[in-house]
Amino acid sequence: MSKHKILVTGGAGYIGSHTAILLIEAGYDIIIFDNFSNASKESIKRVETIVNKDIILIEGDIRNRNDLHNVFTHYCIDAVIHFAGLKAVGESVEKPLSYYDNNINGTIVLCEVMAEHNCKSIVFSSSATVYGDPHTTPIKENFPLSATNPYGRSKLFIEEMLHDLYISDSSWKIILLRYFNPVGAHISGTIGEDPNGIPNNLMPFIAQTAVGKLNCLSVFGDDYDTHDGTGVRDYIHVTDLADGHVKALDIIKDIKKVITVNLGTGTGYSVLDMVKAFEKASGKDVPYCIAPRRAGDIAKCFADPSYAKEVLNWEATKGIEEMCQDSWRWQSNNPNGYEG
Ligand code: NAD
Ligand code: UDP
Numbered sequence: 001m002s003k004h005k006i007l008v009t010g011g012a013g014y015i016g017s018h019t020a021i022l023l024i025e026a027g028y029d030i031i032i033f034d035n036f037s038n039a040s041k042e043s044i045k046r047v048e049t050i051v052n053k054d055i056i057l058i059e060g061d062i063r064n065r066n067d068l069h070n071v072f073t074h075y076c077i078d079a080v081i082h083f084a085g086l087k088a089v090g091e092s093v094e095k096p097l098s099y100y101d102n103n104i105n106g107t108i109v110l111c112e113v114m115a116e117h118n119c120k121s122i123v124f125s126s127s128a129t130v131y132g133d134p135h136t137t138p139i140k141e142n143f144p145l146s147a148t149n150p151y152g153r154s155k156l157f158i159e160e161m162l163h164d165l166y167i168s169d170s171s172w173k174i175i176l177l178r179y180f181n182p183v184g185a186h187i188s189g190t191i192g193e194d195p196n197g198i199p200n201n202l203m204p205f206i207a208q209t210a211v212g213k214l215n216c217l218s219v220f221g222d223d224y225d226t227h228d229g230t231g232v233r234d235y236i237h238v239t240d241l242a243d244g245h246v247k248a249l250d251i252i253k254d255i256k257k258v259i260t261v262n263l264g265t266g267t268g269y270s271v272l273d274m275v276k277a278f279e280k281a282s283g284k285d286v287p288y289c290i291a292p293r294r295a296g297d298i299a300k301c302f303a304d305p306s307y308a309k310e311v312l313n314w315e316a317t318k319g320i321e322e323m324c325q326d327s328w329r330w331q332s333n334n335p336n337g338y339e340g
Pocket of ligand 1: 009010011012013015016033034035036037038060062063082083084085086087106125126127128179180181
């Protein structure tokens with residue numbers, strides 16, 4: 001028997017598609033809502049094959065009140081998992097208004113339509129970027145917040161907006177999930193991260209170098225105060241991250257305040273640790289050269305995930321080997337992503 005109907009905005013994207021699988025496996029009925037600005041319909045087809053079930057897919061934009069209104073009129077939605085948004089830091093500096101429109105305005109319209117239809121439970125995709133340059137690691141949820149670019153500011157502002165919404169109406173149930181660095185892919189190797197053009201993020205860049213699409217990884221800085229001088233991050237397997245959303249839904253109806261949770265493993269790996277682990281998992285070389293630091297990067301960022309364990313009964317289970325193996329399976333089976 002199915003549990004509740006969950007609207008998954010941005011559900012055709014990287015994290016959304018992996019979460020869709022776990023939600024269905026956990027017995028939720030889901031509706032995916034996406035404008036396909038950064039996703040392909042093929043990802044949903046492949047999710048359907050994995051779960052052996054048809055998925056309700058609505059093509060629409062969260063900034064479009066009518067698109068959303070139609071969904072809420074047609075389906076009785078219990079809760080929303082809100083992934084939809086733009087996420088590229090560099091692009092956000094070039095097109096700030098587009099980021100504020102998609103991310104902030106989109107979330108405003110979504111919450112307004114939810115309230116009109118008396119659906120007041122939302123799980124929001126926030127990011128570790130809201131910690132700015134943390135004074136120390138591991139990072140706890142109560143650390144000071146700041147933003148250094150429009151993308152980060154959009155996440156920070158949405159978090160604050162959702163707090164204000166709760167203050168205005170405490171019947172809202174709001175969970176803010178701050179993701180660290182999602183990597184890896186579903187174990188089937190049929191869905192995964194499929195960035196447009198040359199990847200900005202480390203893991204897809206390494207994977208595309210290993211498969212021979214790119215020649216050489218530029219390691220952005222080797223003079224940070226870390227164990228080997230290269231930047232340290234908390235890489236988390238996307239399936240573990242997806243599971244955090246299922247755990248959030250499990251508790252959402254019982255929460256009495258806005259819950260803010262780090263989703264990370266608690267372990268930091270450097271760029272060179274990731275290169276070595278990927279070479280081992282793939283059996284391929286990942287040529288690299290040391291390049292200058294990337295503007296805006298910080299030395300170290302990893303989570304204290306203990307609150308997630310306490311409040312969601314969630315913890316990451318997959319290590320760096322599985323992250324690299326699964327990423328490699330996806331990349332080597334789909335060198336051109338969903339297009340291939
Ligand atoms: P993604 O780009 O793969 O997925 C986002 C999805 O939202 C895409 O399918 C896109 O087509 C859709 N979308 C964008 N704007 C929309 C709009 N206006 N209306 C409807 N659909 C829209 O990104 P992802 O990596 O799966 O990230 C999901 C969420 O998690 C984002 O909000 C992102 O900011 C956040 N996040 C991602 C990371 C990361 O490193 N991947 C880290 C922290 C937080
Ligand atoms: N990085 C790198 N070369 C790349 C991409 C990233 O050396 O081509 C480094 C980056 O400087 C950071 C780490 O890899 O230390 C993770 O970067 P990513 O962009 O994946 O995530 P974020 O910066 O958001 O943590």
